[in-house]
Amino acid sequence: MTQKTWTAVDDYIEAKLVPADSVLEGALAASEEAGLPSIAVSSTQGRLLMILAQATRAKRILEIGTLGAYSTTWLARALPRDGKLITLEADPKHAEVARKNLKHAGFGELAEVRLGKALETLPKLASEGHRPFDMIFIDANKNDYPGYLEWAIKLSRPGTLIVADNVIRDGRVADAGDSDPNVQGVRRMYEIAAAEPGLKATAIQTVGSRGYDGLFIAVVDGDN
Numbered sequence: 018m019t020q021k022t023w024t025a026v027d028d029y030i031e032a033k034l035v036p037a038d039s040v041l042e043g044a045l046a047a048s049e050e051a052g053l054p055s056i057a058v059s060s061t062q063g064r065l066l067m068i069l070a071q072a073t074r075a076k077r078i079l080e081i082g083t084l085g086a087y088s089t090t091w092l093a094r095a096l097p098r099d100g101k102l103i104t105l106e107a108d109p110k111h112a113e114v115a116r117k118n119l120k121h122a123g124f125g126e127l128a129e130v131r132l133g134k135a136l137e138t139l140p141k142l143a144s145e146g147h148r149p150f151d152m153i154f155i156d157a158n159k160n161d162y163p164g165y166l167e168w169a170i171k172l173s174r175p176g177t178l179i180v181a182d183n184v185i186r187d188g189r190v191a192d193a194g195d196s197d198p199n200v201q202g203v204r205r206m207y208e209i210a211a212a213e214p215g216l217k218a219t220a221i222q223t224v225g226s227r228g229y230d231g232l233f234i235a236v237v238d239g240d241n
């Protein structure tokens with residue numbers, strides 16, 4: 018099996034199950050036009066995020082890593098009108114494109130882009146004393162994944178769903194000797210998850226138009 022096959026199958030799934038959507042496609046086009054990197058989730062992954070948010074009846078979602086708000090828009094689609102989504106982005110240009118895309122998608126009020134390094138924004142968010150989040154999607158710099166998981170647990174309640182992208186890294190995650198900081202960051206996140214009694218977690222390897230990678234999925238099921 019090759020990348021060509023994985024992409025062809027993703028195209029097939031998209032044609033069958035992911036309806037064409039001018040708003041989402043427009044968000045990708047605007048991101049590309051602004052020179053943002055092409056590293057958003059695929060449409061099939063975006064739809065999975067929406068399905069997970071809808072299935073868990075999420076009303077409050079936290080996203081770490083916004084880019085041009087493509088995944089943000091998928092997640093926002095699952096929220097009720099009185100829902101709230103906060104998404105964290107370190108790059109001012111990405112945040113600006115994201116805000117425009119969210120406004121265009123009709124989520125200018127419901128979704129809030131917070132600019133700054135997420136490890137600095139997360140404590141501020143905690144100090145604001147919001148209700149816990151129902152779903153948290155981690156998709157920013159991988160070397161900080163351990164801190165992101167720790168904050169996700171702190172900002173959650175029993176039942177909160179935590180999803181993190183890019184946790185397989187072409188299979189390199191299984192190599193303890195791999196010195197890449199991103200691999201090490203993801204490995205440390207697995208260790209934190211394994212040592213956290215209040216978390217039921219798994220990870221699923223995936224192939225598709227984005228190559229070979231995978232998703233970490235966990236539910237908070239105890240006191241934290």
Ligand SMILES: C[S@@+](CC[C@H](N)C(=O)[O-])C[C@H]1O[C@@H](n2cnc3c(N)ncnc32)[C@H](O)[C@@H]1O
Pocket residue numbers: 056057058081082083084085086087088089105106107108111133134135136156157158161
């Ligand atoms: C993979 S992209 C996010 C893709 C987006 N979730 C999507 O699928 O449409 C990662 C984003 O995280 C941002 N980022 C990198 N380091 C960050 C940090 N320390 N804090 C917050 N955001 C960061 C990058 O600027 C980039 O926009």
